[in-house]
Amino acid sequence: MENSKGEKGKRLWKKVKYQLVEYHSLPGYLRDNEYIVGHYKSEWPMKQLLLSIFSIHNETLNVWAFIQSILVITNVRVQVHDHLELHDILRKADLHKLHSELVTCFPSLPNMSDLYKFQDELKTSISGWHRSMKEDVTNIIAPLMVRPITRWPFFTFLGGAMFCLLASSACHLLSCHSECISYIVRRLDYAGIAALISTSFYPPVYYSFICDPFFCRLYLGFITILGVVAILFSFLAGFHRPKFRTLRASLFFGMGMSSIAPIIHKLILFWHQPEALHTTFYEVLMGILYGTGAFVYAARIPEQWMPGKFDIAGHSHQLFHILVVAGAYTHYRAGLVYLEWRDQHGC
Numbered sequence: 483m484e485n486s487k488g489e490k491g492k493r494l495w496k497k498v499k500y501q502l503v504e505y506h507s508l509p510g511y512l513r514d515n516e517y518i519v520g521h522y523k524s525e526w527p528m529k530q531l532l533l534s535i536f537s538i539h540n541e542t543l544n545v546w547a548f549i550q551s552i553l554v555i556t557n558v559r560v561q562v563h564d565h566l567e568l569h570d571i572l573r574k575a576d577l578h579k580l581h582s583e584l585v586t587c588f589p590s591l592p593n594m595s596d597l598y599k600f601q602d603e604l605k606t607s608i609s610g611w612h613r614s615m616k617e618d619v620t621n622i623i624a625p626l627m628v629r630p631i632t633r634w635p636f637f638t639f640l641g642g643a644m645f646c647l648l649a650s651s652a653c654h655l656l657s658c659h660s661e662c663i664s665y666i667v668r669r670l671d672y673a674g675i676a677a678l679i680s681t682s683f684y685p686p687v688y689y690s691f692i693c694d695p696f697f698c699r700l701y702l703g704f705i706t707i708l709g710v711v712a713i714l715f716s717f718l719a720g721f722h723r724p725k726f727r728t729l730r731a732s733l734f735f736g737m738g739m740s741s742i743a744p745i746i747h748k749l750i751l752f753w754h755q756p757e758a759l760h761t762t763f764y765e766v767l768m769g770i771l772y773g774t775g776a777f778v779y780a781a782r783i784p785e786q787w788m789p790g791k792f793d794i795a796g797h798s799h800q801l802f803h804i805l806v807v808a809g810a811y812t813h814y815r816a817g818l819v820y821l822e823w824r825d826q827h828g829c
């Protein structure tokens with residue numbers, strides 16, 4: 483009897499212990515945004531935090547949005563890889579065999595003069611198709627087989643995006659465990675954002691200035707150093723504090739804006755190339771998405787208008803995540819245009 487009472491008490495205590503709390507009950511290091519009023523996890527053990535992926539709180543959508551994005555990027559990696567293997571498939575395809583099999587199946591049909599005529603026509607048209615297919619392969623796809631442009635800048639960008647999304651998911655999931663874990667995962671989160679912004683520059687800069695190693699190294703070196711400085715800056719004590727929210731947003735926004743120089747340079751060099759205009763369109767769109775994301779994050783819109791109404795869904799941090807993922811996707815589309823451009827025209 484005593485025992486069962488004890489068990490019941492333990493279960494009840496656990497239930498109370500792992501309930502969501504309100505902003506004013508949070509320890510100081512977890513207080514970040516007073517306009518999100520409730521549904522906070524606070525100082526839960528690791529096991530409960532990992533299980534909280536499957537329960538509703540004010541971080542659920544942040545964690546899930548980023549987990550889904552990681553899956554999408556993994557899929558994109560596979561697709562780009564498949565694209566790379568196109569030349570292998572074409573090399574293996576036996577066009578002669580296909581041609582002879584189609585033609586030889588006709589003698590088994592009834593003996594009709596019209597059919598023989600049709601067979602002759604088909605032979606001619608298949609030969610013609612075979613020839614034109616061969617020409618297409620030689621003119622369009624063969625250059626890819628000979629010297630495909632290197633993909634490392636593209637994969638560096640995808641790697642940076644994956645690191646950012648993973649770090650952010652970890653941050654949203656684990657930062658409420660303890661002050662020490664919170665300190666580590668928040669820095670990891672800032673490092674992820676800096677890595678995403680820096681590696682976003684790699685495909686546009688590398689493929690735009692592939693024929694001009696000086697500017698290629700200058701711009702890539704500059705953004706890499708800027709990324710490292712941003713990471714070091716985020717290690718400063720107090721950088722994560724709410725009062726530095728605008729400074730953080732400005733730092734990352736400024737990093738993104740430094741892409742204006744290589745973009746204008748590219749336009750001056752290649753203003754007559756449709757690919758240069760096409761990629762610039764994507765880059766402007768990406769700038770708008772990242773800019774809006776930084777603004778929403780700093781201004782805490784919309785929760786500051788109706789505190790407590792957007793705790794679970796719709797608060798600024800979720801909008802910021804969606805805009806960052808949309809910006810990274812725009813960058814990916816631009817990256818594909820660059821790849822096609824350089825694959826077809828080389829240096």
Ligand SMILES: [Zn+2]
Nearest residue numbers: 544650654799
């Ligand atoms: Zn986040």
